[in-house]
Every structure is written in structure tokens, then in C-alpha cells.
Amino acid sequence: MTLSVVLITYNHAESIRQTLESIFMQKTNFRFELIIANDHSTDNTDEVIQNILSETPSNIEVKYCNHEQNKGVNNNFIWAIKQCKGKYLAFCEGDDYWTTSDKLQTQVDFMEANTDYAMCFHKVEDEKQRVVENIENREYKDSEIFNNFLVQLAGVVCKNDFSEEDFKILESKDIHFIDLVFFLILANKGKVRGLSQKMSFYRYEQNSITNNKKSINFYIKQLNHLRFLSKIFNGKYAVYNKNRIKLQAYKIFRYYVMKGNIQAIKYLRIYLKR
The missing domain is CATH 1.10.287 (Helix Hairpins)
Structure with missing residues (x-):
């Protein structure tokens, strides 16, 4: 499998259809799998997901799990990654969506042509039509990622090459923002490339960690x-x-x-x- 898309969701009934439609619209020359990890939503997120799965394109293999108990954001994220069989990983949370149909192809093509890179990421726009960070076409150092919070998860495609030690780090109870730790693990495995294209949209949810x-x-x-x-x-x-x-x-x-x-x-x- 060339790629696995990780979609974690919790109480995203109002936005999850748009998220899935943006994944379904991807035009690729490879098949990919979609891992949907619903963290025991208390709204009708499950119903919305079930209704749209019948529209899944033939080049996408969906694996959907509605957890019987809430795992929490970090544990749900880790669980979903462990289910992935793809050579590469991409991410789209249930309140975000992708805006171009060639996003996956563009990033996978880069990763295939540049095997010394562990991750690439691109510009992401928010709901106020602001670019979250002004990403340039160049290599980024891990210190830049650490200090400037440049990377949004919806903009990432990375290698799926994680060790038990990596998961041990991610599973620490001291982690508050797991995204940054995840990016640092990747940046310590290989190079990181920024892409100036704007290909994703990020929502500020009222109940998100970054907006509490x-x-x-x-x-x-x-x-x-x-x-x-x-x-x-x-x-x-x-x-x-x-x-x-x-x-x-x-x-x-x-x-x-x-x-x-x-x-x-x-x-x-x-x-x-x-």
C-alpha cells in the first residue's frame, strides 16, 4: 500500500462530511487506505460517516472504527497510526479538509523522488482566510519546527517508519501537544521539506486544545x-x-x-x- 490517510474524529458531525469529501476527491495514480478513528463521539458523527461511506471511490480502502470508549486525542492518534499499512502517512482531522484534488499525488511524488526526506508539509489556510504559516519551498531544520510551530497536521505527508521507542515517546503522559512531538520524531529521522502550495484548510474548534x-x-x-x-x-x-x-x-x-x-x-x- 502506497499511502494511509489517518482521520481522527470526535464530535465532528457538522464538518466530517466535508472532510471525507475532500479525501474522496483526491486524484492519484495509486490506491490508498483511509483509517477513520471515531473516538466514541457523543453526537451523530458515526451516522454521518456511515451514510457517506457508500460514496467511497474504488481506489480507496476504508477501515472505520467507532471506539466503544473514549481514548482521548493522543491515544486515538497513536492507535490510528498503528493500524496503517501504507509506505507513507497523510492526515486530515474531522474538523479540517483538503482544498486541492492533487494534494496527495503532489506530496507522494516529492517523497518518492527524495528518499532522504522523512516528511514534507505545505501551507494551510484557516477559516478567516489567513495562511497559518508562510511556508517556503525549502528544507526546514528541526529547530525551526520546534521554535516556530510551522507545521499543521493537515499539511503533512511522511514516511511510515516508527519504532517501539518512537511510540514510547508518543505515549508519554507528559505530552500536551502530540503534533509537535510527532514532527520532531520525523525530523530526527530525515530531512523535512516545506512546500509553498496551499492545499488544506484548518478550523479553530471551540473545544480544541489550542483554543481552550x-x-x-x-x-x-x-x-x-x-x-x-x-x-x-x-x-x-x-x-x-x-x-x-x-x-x-x-x-x-x-x-x-x-x-x-x-x-x-x-x-x-x-x-x-x-
């Missing part, structure tokens, strides 16, 4: 995430994270001071650590 109202639990999770990033890959990203960790620790310290909570001491120590 910030609470103290959010900042604690973010701090744990940053400290985890500083440890993986032999600590190569620690130098970029020092000030970020201090900032998060200080925010949490101030919160607990205002509450008169002894937990403030713990975060003061993290803030003062060199």
Missing part, C-alpha cells in the same frame, strides 16, 4: 510538556526551552501564591533553577 480558555491545569500540563521536550533526543531542545519553562513556572507560582497554596514553593524552585 487557559486554566491553571492548562499551564501545569504545558509546563510538564515543555520539561518533557527538554529531555527527549538527549536533551537537544533544552536550550530552546529554558525561558519557556521559567515563564510557565512563574505563572503557576503566582497563581498558587494568590491562593495561599503551599504548591507555590514547588514552582518557585522550578523558576529559580538554572
Whole structure:
């Protein structure tokens, strides 16, 4: 199998049809599989999916799972990747969609012609018609991906070559934003290429991690995430994270001071650590 498309979804009844239609419209010279992982949606996402599956083109093999229990975003993402048989992976979450019919062919052609690359990604537009990041046609370093949050999952095609150690990293409970960790794993396996074409659309869901109202639990999770990033890959990203960790620790310290909570001491120590 040349390619597997990973579609994770939870309560996307209003948008999942457009997502699937954008996958079904792909024009490729290869067959590909579509892995749909419905994380026990509580709306009628399952019904919408079931209704549109009859429209699946003949060059796409669909594997659909509606989980009996909610796994959570990260675990659902990992589960879906482990089901994939394709040489390459592409991604389209249930609230995003692709905007050109040659997206998959364009990216697979690049990967086939450039075997030293582990991943390529392209420009993504959001619902306000803004380009999320201005991606150039060039190689990107892992430090750029780490520091600038350049990559949107809907714009990625990558090699499907993950070890048990890779999954061990992804399964860490300290990960808050799994996308970035996933991209860093790939960037440490091979080169990463940016493509200037705009071929996907990204929605800001009200209940998404990146759009949630910030609470103290959010900042604690973010701090744990940053400290985890500083440890993986032999600590190569620690130098970029020092000030970020201090900032998060200080925010949490101030919160607990205002509450008169002894937990403030713990975060003061993290803030003062060199």
C-alpha cells in the first residue's frame, strides 16, 4: 500500500462530511487506505460517516472504527497510526479538509523522488482566510519546527517508519501537544521539506486544545510538556526551552501564591533553577 490517510474524529458531525469529501476527491495514480478513528463521539458523527461511506471511490480502502470508549486525542492518534499499512502517512482531522484534488499525488511524488526526506508539509489556510504559516519551498531544520510551530497536521505527508521507542515517546503522559512531538520524531529521522502550495484548510474548534480558555491545569500540563521536550533526543531542545519553562513556572507560582497554596514553593524552585 502506497499511502494511509489517518482521520481522527470526535464530535465532528457538522464538518466530517466535508472532510471525507475532500479525501474522496483526491486524484492519484495509486490506491490508498483511509483509517477513520471515531473516538466514541457523543453526537451523530458515526451516522454521518456511515451514510457517506457508500460514496467511497474504488481506489480507496476504508477501515472505520467507532471506539466503544473514549481514548482521548493522543491515544486515538497513536492507535490510528498503528493500524496503517501504507509506505507513507497523510492526515486530515474531522474538523479540517483538503482544498486541492492533487494534494496527495503532489506530496507522494516529492517523497518518492527524495528518499532522504522523512516528511514534507505545505501551507494551510484557516477559516478567516489567513495562511497559518508562510511556508517556503525549502528544507526546514528541526529547530525551526520546534521554535516556530510551522507545521499543521493537515499539511503533512511522511514516511511510515516508527519504532517501539518512537511510540514510547508518543505515549508519554507528559505530552500536551502530540503534533509537535510527532514532527520532531520525523525530523530526527530525515530531512523535512516545506512546500509553498496551499492545499488544506484548518478550523479553530471551540473545544480544541489550542483554543481552550487557559486554566491553571492548562499551564501545569504545558509546563510538564515543555520539561518533557527538554529531555527527549538527549536533551537537544533544552536550550530552546529554558525561558519557556521559567515563564510557565512563574505563572503557576503566582497563581498558587494568590491562593495561599503551599504548591507555590514547588514552582518557585522550578523558576529559580538554572
